[in-house]
Amino acid sequence: MLGIFTAGLLLGGALSASALWLASGLVAPLPGSGRAFAAVAVALTGVARDAGLVRLRLPQNARQVPQDVLQRDLVRGALQFGFELGTGVRTYVSASLPYVVAVGVLLANDAGAALLAGVGFALGRAATPALRLASGAGEEWDDRLLDRLPLLAIGGGTVVAGALTALALHG
Numbered sequence: 001m002l003g004i005f006t007a008g009l010l011l012g013g014a015l016s017a018s019a020l021w022l023a024s025g026l027v028a029p030l031p032g033s034g035r036a037f038a039a040v041a042v043a044l045t046g047v048a049r050d051a052g053l054v055r056l057r058l059p060q061n062a063r064q065v066p067q068d069v070l071q072r073d074l075v076r077g078a079l080q081f082g083f084e085l086g087t088g089v090r091t092y093v094s095a096s097l098p099y100v101v102a103v104g105v106l107l108a109n110d111a112g113a114a115l116l117a118g119v120g121f122a123l124g125r126a127a128t129p130a131l132r133l134a135s136g137a138g139e140e141w142d143d144r145l146l147d148r149l150p151l152l153a154i155g156g157g158t159v160v161a162g163a164l165t166a167l168a169l170h171g
Contacts, residue, residue: 006123007082009085012082013088013122015083016118017105046160058094058096088121094153100161
């Protein structure tokens with residue numbers, strides 16, 4: 001069932017990435033250096049938000065995919081649940097990093113970067129249930145994850161901000 005769920009995640013991530021790439025054509029006329037530095041500014045703002053230095057409300061659909069999706073038909077439900085979760089628009093996204101990557105995809109105007117971001121988002125979301133299941137101790141794993149979430153958010157955002165800065169300076 002995890003495989004079907006992951007396939008749904010990948011399809012959802014690919015859809016969102018495609019939509020972002022299509023929308024990126026609107027910013028294509030802006031100079032590349034300006035777009036690169038805007039991406040860095042957004043990434044640094046995301047890190048500051050996750051570190052608690054800046055209060056910024058993220059746009060999101062603050063609700064979960066309904067559980068009855070899985071109860072109607074397990075296979076179709078797992079695919080639908082994964083797809084909806086993979087799009088990133090029908091569930092909670094509490095960290096800034098997915099938004100930073102979305103803005104980066106918009107500003108990059110690159111189909112390959114968009115596809116890579118969509119697949120990365122989907123696989124990142126798939127990693128959570130897979131690792132929880134593999135741990136054999138779900139509730140303990142949940143507790144450890146909650147303790148580490150701030151560090152994961154700040155660390156991930158810092159890595160992306162650093163990568164975007166390197167690209168902006170060398171691109």
